Amino acid sequence: MHLRAAIRRGAEPVTITSRALTRAEADAFGRELDALRAEVVADLGQRDADHMRGVMRDVHRLEAAGRLLLHVGVDPASFVIGTGCLALAKILENMEIGHNVMHGQYDWTRDPQLASHGYEWDHACAGADWRRYHNYEHHTFTNILGKDRDVGYSFLRVCPEQAWHPRHLAQPLIALALAFNFQWGVATHDLRIDEWLAGKQSLVSLRARARPFVKKAGWQMIKDYGVFPALALWNAPRVAAGNAMANLTRNLWTFAVIFCGHFPEGVSVFREEDTRDESRGQWYVRQLNGSANIEGGARFHLMTGHLSHQIEHHLFPDLPASRYPEIAPRVREICARYGQSYCTGSFRRQLGTVVGRILRLAVPPRTARARAAGPVATRSVVAA
């Protein structure tokens, strides 16, 4: 309660800190998590495959229903319901199917339709680009300043440890614009346009990086705003508008969920020099302290692709996500024994602190201490 009140008043952050672990302690912590992982792996089976196929079935049915309502309907009610079905289908396809399948969570089934390397999602970001920058870069170097480009997506200041720049004054508006266009932010993330603007990337390199994006995004535009509207003949504007609304709904929802994964109050960032020669156990400690959960029911978790269990996802990115709610109490218990904070809260609380941070960090640091410390005041989870 104290925490919530403090945030609502816009006060300086109250940080729940994890105890710094020695390398030996971190390794023991890691071994416990490895044992938990092994337990889940040994138990993977038909129900996991059935779950994913069930979601796929729901998505296909929702999409068919949505398109039918949009294409043949003439009234506003069928437009709203049709758009809703389509938005729901896109959210589930992107978050529960696309994101999780592309993580390799179902590679063990050896079903080619559930294979990470072949999957392409209904999203402007090319699957291969996503697998590289998300699965590898973000999940390996999570929250390491300068190495994880997902920290504020390299243009937002989401933690006090990032250096302030006058352009951050505009970040509340920029974040709002990003929320509405989130799929384009995700799709162009790996083009590293910021590096090109700063002269750190050549135009030739930018063009090469852009090629898969242009191809994928082009086909997505043709699909949503060309082929499907054309199939509806006189209903074309209605279908195009419905597709745009569904994409927009998906953008807002995914933005909200994903920003709650790493940027709420209580999440730490790390310095590169502190993570050198990191052991597997220390990697686990960093993943835990760099992520935050959102509390909710089974349907809510499904709608977030189980990214509401961001902590479990970052500890075990290639375990089927529908297992995260089951193992969360055990993870929490292990964390408690090692004095590690487990950042979780309601959707309102987590999103509230993210919005608070984006607003607060738009202006330069107020205290002399913070100014003096500048961008290196990161907390180390490794005892000196």
Added chain:
Amino acid sequence: MSSLERHATGWRAAAAAVARHLFLDRQAEFWLGELDRTRSLLETRARVVQVRSETHDVKTFVLQPSSRWQGHRAGQYTTVDVEIDGVRSRRCYSLSSAPGERLAITVKRVPGGRVSGWMHDHVRVGHVLGLGAAAGDFVLPAPAPAKLLLLSGGSGVTPVMSILRHLAARDQVRDVVFVHYARSRADVAFGAELEALAARHSGLRLVLELDDAPEGPGGFDEARLAQRVPDLADRATFLCGPAGLMERVERMWQAAGLADRLTSERFVAPGQVPRVAPGDGADAQIVTVRLGRAGTRFAATSCSPLLDQLERAGERPAHGCRMGICHSCTCRKRSGTVRNLITGAISDAPDEDIQLCISVPQSDVELNL
């Protein structure tokens, strides 16, 4: 190929690419499957329409394949995909039916065999299985040789049965000797059908060599075979059976200078490659890693992950985290056995995907790199 056909193929490929980019292929695949579980644009499937017990450990599964099935020649095999507790496995099984008949595979329960055991215990009428294409060179030449010797042992009877049924269906059983080795009469699959065929076709002579026969020791014996089939040198011979039997027959035919008259079919089950005890450095062995696409090979050890060893050999495979979480280095293993360092799981079946950064080779390995 005529220019018209070339154009048609080109247009079809272009349409398929457009459908893929619009995700229409996925939609079509799903709705086809909803209509009928055997329908698919991507794979051949078959519905089990009858299950017959041939002996106590051999079952025949009669299949109704989807329209994608291209047919087979007598004596060929196909791959069968089954899903066991969420995991797909692929095995090769001989087709025991003749072309034109209802498609059938005959499966022997291998002691400790996961797939054959599961087929015996769980596959019922109505079950849907995945099928590959028919393959294999264990087929009769055209025209069929006038004098034939069919030699089989145990479950090796299956492809030979397909050949015999094919000849019988076309009334081409002119001069065929069928010698079959089995433990006992109860272990002879298709026993009643074989005897009925022999009764119907005067050109078929059936010789059953049973281990428990009262008149003498069982098993293969060169002299006895030569005595039972005095004109074996004149016959085109088709052989399928246990490894020991096949070796002795092959040696006998070679010694007689008849190697080119012998056609053999070998069953190879996965997991027959000797393994290294996991985690024990003292047991390290030197293995060969072959890169299928590059066509190169290098010597590796069973001590460190394939990714490290590939890089030391000068290869640059795609990779990422080096700790088994990002799946960037996932690669198709064509053959061989590897162990997953994180889970300890063994991958020994052909054509499985493995993560190079956490897989150590346990035998010679071929990768699709």
